């Protein structure tokens with residue numbers, strides 16, 4: 001037995017908050033862009049849409065990160 005404790009590649013590839021899903025990344029980008037331009041209501045809209053997408057497309061992750 002000579003197993004070294006190594007991080008799961010899948011975990012390192014998808015750190016929390018940085019999903020590999022391009023749709024999620026689009027939502028993240030759109031939210032940040034809206035915030036950077038001071039359009040906070042639009043940023044909130046993107047956040048809501050992103051959560052909706054999470055529930056629909058990533059039910060496992062949505063359940064794991066249910067904090068609101």
Ligand SMILES: [Zn+2]
Nearest residue numbers: 021023024057
């Ligand atoms: Zn996604």
